Amino acid sequence: MSDTEQTRAVPAQAGAPAVETVPQREPLLEVDHVTLRFGGVVALNDVDFTLYKGEILGLIGPNGAGKTTCFNAMTGIYQPTEGQIRFRGQKISGKRRHQITRMGMARTFQNIRLFPEMTALENVQVGADAHHKTSVISALFRLPRHRREEREGREKAERLLEFVGIRNRMHEFARNLSYGEQRRLEIARALATDPVLLCLDEPAAGFNPAEKEELLQLIRQIRDTGVTVLLIEHDMRLVMGVTDRIVVLEFGKKIAEGLPAEVRDNPKVIAAYLGVPDDAA
Numbered sequence: 001m002s003d004t005e006q007t008r009a010v011p012a013q014a015g016a017p018a019v020e021t022v023p024q025r026e027p028l029l030e031v032d033h034v035t036l037r038f039g040g041v042v043a044l045n046d047v048d049f050t051l052y053k054g055e056i057l058g059l060i061g062p063n064g065a066g067k068t069t070c071f072n073a074m075t076g077i078y079q080p081t082e083g084q085i086r087f088r089g090q091k092i093s094g095k096r097r098h099q100i101t102r103m104g105m106a107r108t109f110q111n112i113r114l115f116p117e118m119t120a121l122e123n124v125q126v127g128a129d130a131h132h133k134t135s136v137i138s139a140l141f142r143l144p145r146h147r148r149e150e151r152e153g154r155e156k157a158e159r160l161l162e163f164v165g166i167r168n169r170m171h172e173f174a175r176n177l178s179y180g181e182q183r184r185l186e187i188a189r190a191l192a193t194d195p196v197l198l199c200l201d202e203p204a205a206g207f208n209p210a211e212k213e214e215l216l217q218l219i220r221q222i223r224d225t226g227v228t229v230l231l232i233e234h235d236m237r238l239v240m241g242v243t244d245r246i247v248v249l250e251f252g253k254k255i256a257e258g259l260p261a262e263v264r265d266n267p268k269v270i271a272a273y274l275g276v277p278d279d280a281a
């Protein structure tokens, strides 16, 4: 039995086991009372929630709610003014970005950041390179270990391009890919670092409904491979179909957290999205 499960005694019935296994949620990322100020602007105000292993968590909210700031704090770009963030039980604060990547967190960006003059395959190989162990000497002299890692890196990159559905475009320069293909490539590159947590910042921005549906399928497939997913999105309808739980921010504060259906029916959330004052909701 894994450490994410525990047993509890249940009344014995004919033919039924005497104990039942109850899944225990294992915290992966803990946002612990985080406040983040930019001068006079309070971008995050005492935000507190936990992301559990294996789930797809949606972080939503209207424009300027603090989603990206929260994301940047989680990925080590911003330091909280107060509170702290723990990933796999360790504080994020003070860690460099590559250390956080090695701890198992990967992200994509709201504005696509690829190497435009590199092929799709090369873009993904760059991500996989983060895990290579060979030294500079070994790489310079193309020693066997380096060659093996290079071959494995390429095979892995091809598998990931296949997984996100653009293997047939692997030799194209990133700049020649369509917008949707570039978004998929970003995801493949993030997956190349073997993350346990994948953070997606508005991955469906600019997508038409059919592309959005395909993306949701891909996100589900990613979770099914064992990767936990954090999805930032400001289109509430989009996240309803794919997330297990949702955290809602408005003006830097958490205004709701729960199952998609609970969040959807929450008057505070409805008011935030419709722009209705709280007391009128």
Ligand SMILES: Nc1ncnc2c1ncn2[C@@H]1O[C@H](COP(=O)(O)OP(=O)(O)OP(=O)(O)O)[C@@H](O)[C@H]1O
Pocket (backbone or CB within 6 Å): 038, 041, 042, 043, 061, 062, 063, 064, 065, 066, 067, 068, 069, 070, 234
């Ligand atoms: N670097 C910064 N300096 C000053 N203020 C900032 C900075 N980054 C964000 N803010 C402010 O913090 C608040 C939250 O912004 P943030 O970008 O996190 O919101 P968001 O929910 O991601 O919005 P959007 O959906 O429009 O991307 C806003 O008032 C924004 O103007």
